[in-house]
Amino acid sequence: MAVKTHPDAGIFLDEVEFRDAALLSFVTSAIIVPAYDEIHACHGIIRAEYLLLLCLSHFDVLTAQDVSELTGRPRNSISRAVSRMVGKGYIEKRPDSYDKRQSILKITAKGFKVHKAVAAQMTHSQEAVLGGLTEKERSTLVQILRKAALAKVEDTCG
Amino acid sequence: MAVKTHPDAGIFLDEVEFRDAALLSFVTSAIIVPAYDEIHACHGIIRAEYLLLLCLSHFDVLTAQDVSELTGRPRNSISRAVSRMVGKGYIEKRPDSYDKRQSILKITAKGFKVHKAVAAQMTHSQEAVLGGLTEKERSTLVQILRKAALAKVEDTCG
DNA sequence: TTGAAAATGTTCCATTTGGAACAATACCCC
DNA sequence: GGGGTATTGTTCCAAATGGAACATTTTCAA
Numbered sequence: 237m238a239v240k241t242h243p244d245a246g247i248f249l250d251e252v253e254f255r256d257a258a259l260l261s262f263v264t265s266a267i268i269v270p271a272y273d274e275i276h277a278c279h280g281i282i283r284a285e286y287l288l289l290l291c292l293s294h295f296d297v298l299t300a301q302d303v304s305e306l307t308g309r310p311r312n313s314i315s316r317a318v319s320r321m322v323g324k325g326y327i328e329k330r331p332d333s334y335d336k337r338q339s340i341l342k343i344t345a346k347g348f349k350v351h352k353a354v355a356a357q358m359t360h361s362q363e364a365v366l367g368g369l370t371e372k373e374r375s376t377l378v379q380i381l382r383k384a385a386l387a388k389v390e391d392t393c394g
Numbered sequence: 395m396a397v398k399t400h401p402d403a404g405i406f407l408d409e410v411e412f413r414d415a416a417l418l419s420f421v422t423s424a425i426i427v428p429a430y431d432e433i434h435a436c437h438g439i440i441r442a443e444y445l446l447l448l449c450l451s452h453f454d455v456l457t458a459q460d461v462s463e464l465t466g467r468p469r470n471s472i473s474r475a476v477s478r479m480v481g482k483g484y485i486e487k488r489p490d491s492y493d494k495r496q497s498i499l500k501i502t503a504k505g506f507k508v509h510k511a512v513a514a515q516m517t518h519s520q521e522a523v524l525g526g527l528t529e530k531e532r533s534t535l536v537q538i539l540r541k542a543a544l545a546k547v548e549d550t551c552g
Numbered sequence: 553t554t555g556a557a558a559a560t561g562t563t564c565c566a567t568t569t570g571g572a573a574c575a576a577t578a579c580c581c582c
Numbered sequence: 583g584g585g586g587t588a589t590t591g592t593t594c595c596a597a598a599t600g601g602a603a604c605a606t607t608t609t610c611a612a
Contacts, residue, residue, distance in 0.1 A: 245464050246547040250540070251452055253513040256532065257425045257520040259539040264422040265466060266546045267415045282598065294409055301560060306403050308423060310600055315561055337560040337607045355411040362415040368545045373538050374414065380527060380535045381417040382408070387526040388424045389404040440568065459590060468570055473591055495577045495590040559608070568599070578589070 263365060271361035275354050281324075284309055284317040286354055292327055292343035293351040299338045326350055421523060429519035433512050439482075442467055442475040444512055450485055450501035451509040457496045484508055 245262070252258040272283055281289075287307045291298055298306075300314045307314070318341060321327045326347030332338045343351065366374065403420070410416040430441055439447075445465045449456055456464075458472045465472070476499065479485045484505030490496045501509065524532065 244547070246544050248449075248452055248464060249543060252448065254516040254520045256524055256536060256539075257422070257429075257516060259536060259543055260418065260422045261426060263539050263542050263546070264415075264418045266543075268419060269466065271415075284599085290410065291406075294406055299560080306406060308427065311561065312563080312601080313599065315563090316599090318561090335560085335608070339561080358412040358415055362412045365546055366414055366542055369538060369542060373541070376534055377538045378414060378417060380531050381414075381421050383531070384421050384524055384527060385407060385417055385424075386404050388421070388523055389402070442569085457590080469591060470571080470593080471569065473593085474569090476591090493578070493590080497591080554612090555610100556612105557608100557610080560606085561604105562606105563604080564602090566599100566601090569597080571596090572594085574591105574593080576590085576592105578587100580585100580587080582583105582585090 266365045267358075267361050271358050274357055274361075278357070279350055279354065281320075281350070281354075282317075284313045285321055286351075288314065288317045288321055288341075289326060289343060289347055289351045289354070292341055293348055293355075297340045297342045299332070299341065301338065303341070321347065424523045425516075425519050429516050432515055432519075436515070437508055437512065439478075439508070439512075440475075442471045443479055444509075446472065446475045446479055446499075447484060447501060447505055447509045447512070450499055451506055455498045455500050457490070457499065459496065461499070479505065 249255065249258045249262055272286075275286060276282060279286075284307075287309065288303055291303045291306050295302075300311065300318055303309075304311050304314045318327065318329060318339075322329050324347075326344055328342045328344055329339045330342075332340050366377075369377065407413065407416045407420055430444075433444060434440060437444075442465075445467065446461055449461045449464050453460075458469065458476055461467075462469050462472045476485065476487060476497075480487050482505075484502055486500045486502055487497045488500075490498050524535075527535065
């Protein structure tokens with residue numbers, strides 16, 4: 237193999253032994269990494285914290301265990317995020333009257349507002365990377381990813 | 395919104411405001427996270443270290459700056475990975491005779507062997523998640539991701 | 553009814569990670 | 583030829599992260 241000047245990530249990815257995973261990782265990182273850098277700079281929150289707000293913005297209430305399962309993050313990461321987000325007033329936490337081991341978590345209006353701003357930043361970053369695809373390509377991409385995701389979820393719960 | 399028992403990640407992803415990014419992230423994590431956990435357990439190397447080996451297995455020689463650009467990782471992360479992989483005998487490092495600021499990096503036979511083993515683990519993890527897709531779906535997924543990736547690379551290089 | 557196992561969340565600690573500052577070197581312009 | 587800027591890689595330090603141990607509570611089987 238000749239020495240390559242200015243190695244090209246675009247070409248390199250196609251030669252990787254696990255090409256599909258490499259492409260997925262590259263495209264996902266291109267969206268997620270700059271988005272989270274900006275989110276951290278603007279809102280002072282980190283990934284686990286935003287994932288917590290995201291989950292709670294889509295469910296009326298959740299437990300920390302629910303969030304851990306939804307996000308795949310370990311319980312201590314969620315626990316730490318809960319403490320920080322309660323401290324910032326973005327979520328509320330109350331004991332579960334049925335099961336004293338767990339707490340009920342709920343997003344506050346203030347937290348929901350942060351979620352909305354962050355979701356806009358994420359959407360913007362997503363469009364910066366995927367915006368060049370046609371409507372059909374976007375829809376096809378979603379269908380294929382959904383199929384893979386559902387197979388994974390079923391595998392986990394089965 | 396009614397309280398949902400046992401929240402379902404599969405359904406939840408479709409409702410996220412940045413659905414495409416959420417699906418990409420979920421599928422990529424489903425491949426990458428378990429793979430790296432296994433790689434760390436088996437070979438005692440971490441992500442930046444393996445990314446270094448991966449790059450060097452696809453080019454005859456590279457500089458740390460090249461690897462940083464290919465992977466998107468900061469220079470100090472690559473610098474630390476270089477030190478660790480040299481220490482393990484997986485790569486060699488020699489001064490560049492033309493530019494004394496930089497070093498020439500090259501993978502060793504030992505390092506290449508580790509790369510092969512890790513690539514097999516990555517491929518296995520990739521197939522565990524994407525194996526349920528048809529040949530046509532895989533090929534379509536790659537085409538769409540490649541288009542997005544190339545647009546991103548071109549955007550980065552000017 | 554009781555004890556063991558499992559579940560839930562917290563805390564501690566070590567590892568991983570990246571920003572910033574730094575030193576040495578290269579490049580460029582006057 | 584010299585000075586200023588940029589580049590390359592290293593080191594330091596603080597923040598982020600997750601595994602393990604722990605305490606409390608719930609579940610379940612004997």
